[in-house]
Amino acid sequence: xxxxxxxxxxxxxxxxxxxxxxxxxxxxQEIVDAAxxxxxxxxxxFKAKExxxxxxxxxxxxxxxxxxxxxxxxxxLERLRRHFQHIASRYKKFGFENGCLVPKFMHxxxxxxxxxxxxxxxxxxxxxxxxxxxxxxxxTDRTIxxxxxxxxxxxxLIESWGGVTGAMKLAASRAPIDDFFSVAFGxxxxxxxxxxxQRKTRV
Amino acid sequence: xxxxxxxxxxxxxxxxxxxxxxxxxxxxQEIVDAAxxxxxxxxxxFKAKExxxxxxxxxxxxxxxxxxxxxxxxxxLERLRRHFQHIASRYKKFGFENGCLVPKFMHxxxxxxxxxxxxxxxxxxxxxxxxxxxxxxxxTDRTIxxxxxxxxxxxxLIESWGGVTGAMKLAASRAPIDDFFSVAFGxxxxxxxxxxxQRKTRV
Numbered sequence: 133x134x135x136x137x138x139x140x141x142x143x144x145x146x147x148x149x150x151x152x153x154x155x156x157x158x159x160x161q162e163i164v165d166a167a168x169x170x171x172x173x174x175x176x177x178f179k180a181k182e183x184x185x186x187x188x189x190x191x192x193x194x195x196x197x198x199x200x201x202x203x204x205x206x207x208x209l210e211r212l213r214r215h216f217q218h219i220a221s222r223y224k225k226f227g228f229e230n231g232c233l234v235p236k237f238m239h240x241x242x243x244x245x246x247x248x249x250x251x252x253x254x255x256x257x258x259x260x261x262x263x264x265x266x267x268x269x270x271x272t273d274r275t276i277x278x279x280x281x282x283x284x285x286x287x288x289l290i291e292s293w294g295g296v297t298g299a300m301k302l303a304a305s306r307a308p309i310d311d312f313f314s315v316a317f318g319x320x321x322x323x324x325x326x327x328x329x330q331r332k333t334r335v
Numbered sequence: 336x337x338x339x340x341x342x343x344x345x346x347x348x349x350x351x352x353x354x355x356x357x358x359x360x361x362x363x364q365e366i367v368d369a370a371x372x373x374x375x376x377x378x379x380x381f382k383a384k385e386x387x388x389x390x391x392x393x394x395x396x397x398x399x400x401x402x403x404x405x406x407x408x409x410x411x412l413e414r415l416r417r418h419f420q421h422i423a424s425r426y427k428k429f430g431f432e433n434g435c436l437v438p439k440f441m442h443x444x445x446x447x448x449x450x451x452x453x454x455x456x457x458x459x460x461x462x463x464x465x466x467x468x469x470x471x472x473x474x475t476d477r478t479i480x481x482x483x484x485x486x487x488x489x490x491x492l493i494e495s496w497g498g499v500t501g502a503m504k505l506a507a508s509r510a511p512i513d514d515f516f517s518v519a520f521g522x523x524x525x526x527x528x529x530x531x532x533q534r535k536t537r538v
Contacts, residue, residue: 154443156360231442238501239439240357242432252505280522287502288495288518291511295498298441299490302455308494315491319483320523 139177141167147188151230155185155240155248182247185237189248192233193255195222201262208270212263213317216293220309223300231301235294260286270321277323289316342380344370350391354433358388358443358451385450388440392451395436396458398425404465411473415466416520419496423512426503434504438497463489473524480526492519 136144145167149158160181164171178184197218201211223232234252241249264286270276292312299308339347348370352361363384367374381387400421404414426435437455444452467489473479495515502511 152445153359154357156356157443229445235438235498235501236442238505239434239442240360241505242355249505256502256505281517284514284517287511288499288514291499291502291514292491292495293498294501295438295496296491296494298438298497298501299459299494302441302444302452302459308490311487311491311494314484314487315523320518324527 138167138169138173141169142174142177142184143187143191146184147191147233150185150188151226151233151236154236155245182245185245185248186251189233189237189251189255196259198259198262201259201266207275208266208273209275209317209321212266212270212321213313216313216316219293220306223297223309224306228300228306229304232294232297235297238294256290260290263289267321274323276321279324280320285320289320292316341370341372341376344372345377345380345387346390346394349387350394350436353388353391354429354436354439357439358448385448388448388451389454392436392440392454392458399462401462401465404462404469410478411469411476412478412520412524415469415473415524416516419516419519422496423509426500426512427509431503431509432507435497435500438500441497459493463493466492470524477526479524482527483523488523492523495519 142163146158146163149163149166152158153162160174161171163181163184164174178187197215200206200215200218203211206214219232223230234256237248237252241252260283264282267276267280267282267285271278271282296308296312300306345366349361349366352366352369355361356365363377364374366384366387367377381390400418403409403418403421406414409417422435426433437459440451440455444455463486467485470479470483470485470488474481474485499511499515503509
């Protein structure tokens with residue numbers, strides 16, 4: 133493995149420590165201790181903890197599989213399923229008891245972290261737009277229920293996912309994610325008449 | 336207003352500070368400063384921060400309106416709706432930007448807070464059981480969809496509620512709660528044939 137630069141050490145240590153402790157409880161001292169770098173060097177790279185947190189959050193989003201949602205070569209319902217399965221597989225790797233960085237930060241942002249709040253709002257808005265687009269596409273090809281509103285459902289899926297990951301942390305297991313898949317894909321997005329039967333009817 | 340005892344001052348200050356900062360970021364010093372009591376007196380009342388957090392959490396649950404869920408004089412669907420409306424009205428009082436203490440703690444519990452984790456698991460299990468019971472009752476009287484599993488849906492409603500409150504904090508508005516009501520009561524729990532029409536059919 134290539135040797136990490138001081139900057140990379142700080143970012144990697146911060147990702148792990150923010151995940152474990154949350155944003156507010158994890159100070160600069162905690163991060164430089166974990167990174168094994170002197171505290172003075174921190175401020176050569178980041179003017180404030182919030183700017184480091186933005187970079188950690190950006191890296192985290194980069195692995196969230198949003199490109200799966202945008203991949204039109206896959207059917208919309210399958211895209212949605214694969215996207216959420218991809219995120220769930222990341223949690224497995226991190227350990228379910230670590231939860232998810234995004235809702236963790238959501239529960240912590242405030243007036244004193246305006247940059248982090250702005251980033252989170254923009255990232256969540258983009259995620260919502262991609263999910264809503266997949267839902268609308270699925271409603272057009274009748275693989276997704278037409279009795280739901282695409283925008284509201286997209287927002288709700290994301291909102292509920294944040295809670296599912298908190299419950300996953302509390303249970304230290306994948307079970308709450310299974311509940312999400314069961315309700316979202318087994319009920320909420322399901323067309324009232326199965327698509328397979330609709331196709332037969334039209335033949 | 337009756338003068339608060341030192342103990343009451345500590346509990347009230349901790350409730351406010353845990354809500355604002357989270358469990359990990361809020362130390363004993365922060366709490367005694369907010370309560371205006373000397374740090375030494377803290378340990379006369381609480382052997383550890385975690386024991387104080389348990390008491391704060393218990394008080395918080397006491398106001399969660401679980402008794403509404405158990406009130407069999409109200410129809411099951413209406414009970415569910417009133418219960419969640421009751422919690423939402425509390426958030427309005429606290430300020431939507433403060434989020435909810437329960438999922439906030441969920442995202443923070445770990446091996447180092449075993450008592451808090453045990454309490455949360457027990458409280459959430461009780462909450463789930465009451466919601467599942469209301470759903471089953473609604474399925475029997477056909478005011479709630481029979482195509483959903485009562486236990487899975489009860490767990491999912493609670494899990495998703497935790498995420499909705501994180502989104503509410505991020506947005507500093509009630510909008511995510513409206514998404515929850517729209518999806519939960521407008522789609523998920525809805526019987527596929529409206530109850531009003533079923534009744535007409537049977538007349």
